Amino acid sequence: MQPKPGSADLTFTEAARRKQIVAAAIETIAELGYAKASFAQIARRAGLSSPGLISYHFANKDDLIGQVVAEVYRVGGEVVRPNSAAATSAWSALRGYLEGSLAFYDTHRGHLLALVRILQGHPEALSRWAGPRNAAELAGLAEVLVRGQRAGEFREFDPGTVAVIIRQLLSGALQHLLTQPAADLTGYTRELVTLCEHAVAAPRRRIKEQR
């Protein structure tokens, strides 16, 4: 009945409408929370004449929400990736990833607020949409850690687990940012980066004095 998301056969206006609706959905969810982001509200923000139009362009509410999640990850990937890709040492890659992520959180609060609220409000959002993407991100991060260990930059630890922990430090930072919008981001970033450095760094030339 509706045009399906098979991205190939979308009219131009189709695609534009979908983008417009996704953007309105992000704005709405960020503003009202997931639970109160009804089609009516989203349609109002998108300047649509009726909530029915959303149903016309998306198969489901889940379909729309899935697109929203995809959009946020897409933008995030675009922004953060170059930040760590250019790095030479593992630590500078890690640092780039941390700082890039935090900067992205700061400049795209609306997107991330929407994402967080979806992940919180939709019981299956995590497993359906975020899970795989997070796994990929985690894998990339773990790879950097392994590289750092091999290069002697990082101490011994289980790279998978530590990757998870670092990832969660970032989630925590995001939470902090969204909850306390006035927080001192620069100071927070510095403290977090330093903490990570201490947490993973190999004891420099100090093997004998190890406790």
Add this chain to the structure above:
Amino acid sequence: MQPKPGSADLTFTEAARRKQIVAAAIETIAELGYAKASFAQIARRAGLSSPGLISYHFANKDDLIGQVVAEVYRVGGEVVRPNSAAATSAWSALRGYLEGSLAFYDTHRGHLLALVRILQGHPEALSRWAGPRNAAELAGLAEVLVRGQRAGEFREFDPGTVAVIIRQLLSGALQHLLTQPAADLTGYTRELVTLCEHAVAAPRRRIKEQR
């Protein structure tokens, strides 16, 4: 109209029913998420004849949810506190807090899943119920950090910020646990504790070689 939560003057059956309903609410929210945890669902799980019975025992949905939050924090306090109270050094107190929290997360996944979903789904849950409690917990944690710094156990850092970060490491661990129920908790705990140790420990006898 309804018997109010002034815990003093509750009938025995009243108290039992309330406990039963709170338990069913925890179960339901853990299973379905906050948004879909309707009185109808909770009543079904509690074996009640009608959703109206919940309204009979609780003034509000918020009243019930508040009781759920209180219950989770109550249990958590009971389990975690002794773990760090007995400690002598700041580091062993911190370690006890970390390990105790993680153990509690592990043994009470349902409770914590419900709590997390409430904090995510209810727009005022954080400010109304969790905020004060978290602040108290953070203050206690910061105090331990300061104690450690004075005793020379911990390096120099801003205790408030690092307390926030450590708190978020625990939230992250909880998230991990709830998301990946099959994860190796023992390994994860060990890694997290080690990471924290490196993150906060003072460089022993290495003041001169400081970066």
Add this chain to the structure above:
Amino acid sequence: MQPKPGSADLTFTEAARRKQIVAAAIETIAELGYAKASFAQIARRAGLSSPGLISYHFANKDDLIGQVVAEVYRVGGEVVRPNSAAATSAWSALRGYLEGSLAFYDTHRGHLLALVRILQGHPEALSRWAGPRNAAELAGLAEVLVRGQRAGEFREFDPGTVAVIIRQLLSGALQHLLTQPAADLTGYTRELVTLCEHAVAAPRRRIKEQR
């Protein structure tokens, strides 16, 4: 199941309870309006342990409300009747009835507020409870009017109709009193009595035979 209102076989405590509940019902309805006067509210004001007790003593909500109406009319009859019974001329009887009614309205605002709210809120209250009583009152009033016409005190008019109109002047006055509690009752009474006098008095020839 319940003791029926057949007033004969009531225990002493039974009767006392019923009076108490009726009084609480009057108070509640006057205060909250008919629609919000739930058994729970009435029971609270009566100091009863449960709304169920009202159901125990009255067959129905309608049963209770009927008793409330009866009580108000009973008190009203007791207060107003002597006021006009002692009169000699028809006009003084009429005047006594008017002034007595208004005085009763003034001193028993709670009772009358409850009565009015019942008559307004209960779709069948008028036909079931108030209708017959009003008819009786009207008949008495018409009788006075006829007496006055025969005595040459009153002009020619249809006694039944004018009785209705005078009755409604009183309803109007009551409405006024309940709506504007600060109104000047004395002035209002004087104006109303004068108006009635002009409205029914026989033309001229009365300058000499003035009341």
Add this chain to the structure above:
Amino acid sequence: MQPKPGSADLTFTEAARRKQIVAAAIETIAELGYAKASFAQIARRAGLSSPGLISYHFANKDDLIGQVVAEVYRVGGEVVRPNSAAATSAWSALRGYLEGSLAFYDTHRGHLLALVRILQGHPEALSRWAGPRNAAELAGLAEVLVRGQRAGEFREFDPGTVAVIIRQLLSGALQHLLTQPAADLTGYTRELVTLCEHAVAAPRRRIKEQR
């Protein structure tokens, strides 16, 4: 969300539906009383598929009820105004107002029954919807009375109070009409008009014998 009552931008079907629902509400309230006039009952009478449709067209129950009140006053104004506007003398204006009102009451019993029941059943109906309109009507009536007094048509009295009393005579007549649908309206009207005439008329050609 819903089309708002800004009567300008209503679709044709919108307007029709709203009229239909208002009409059904009037019918329902007249029949069942305000308290039992649920959306379900109104929807049934309007032939709607679900109560939800009413919520779709009106923001609130109060919104709907407000429209009902407005409608009744609108119709009433249309019918009664011309009746007294054409008058030359104060008395003929007053008479026109009385007769016009009574005629309107007679031909629109359903509308007025609904209005009365709303004013009685809704705790804020009077202050919110009827109060201002009644005040305006009273002011107009008092003006006529003053005019009559200045012209020597009416005796001395407090115009405000007598306006209230006359207004209440009409309310009383309405009450009578609604309560006793079989009553002889013509006779009643004649009697009421005569009574008012006597009640307010200046003693004719007896200026010298003035009390």
Add this chain to the structure above:
DNA sequence: GATGAATGAGTGTTCATTCAT
């Protein structure tokens, strides 16, 4: 493609009434 009217299941909450104790 787009519109707006409609649908119907679902929400939390209230309340008279019942009944075992």
Add this chain to the structure above:
DNA sequence: CATGAATGAACACTCATTCAT
């Protein structure tokens, strides 16, 4: 006689979704 727990129908209101035009 009295209690308090329980019941279930009813309430206004919300919302994703459908569909004729």
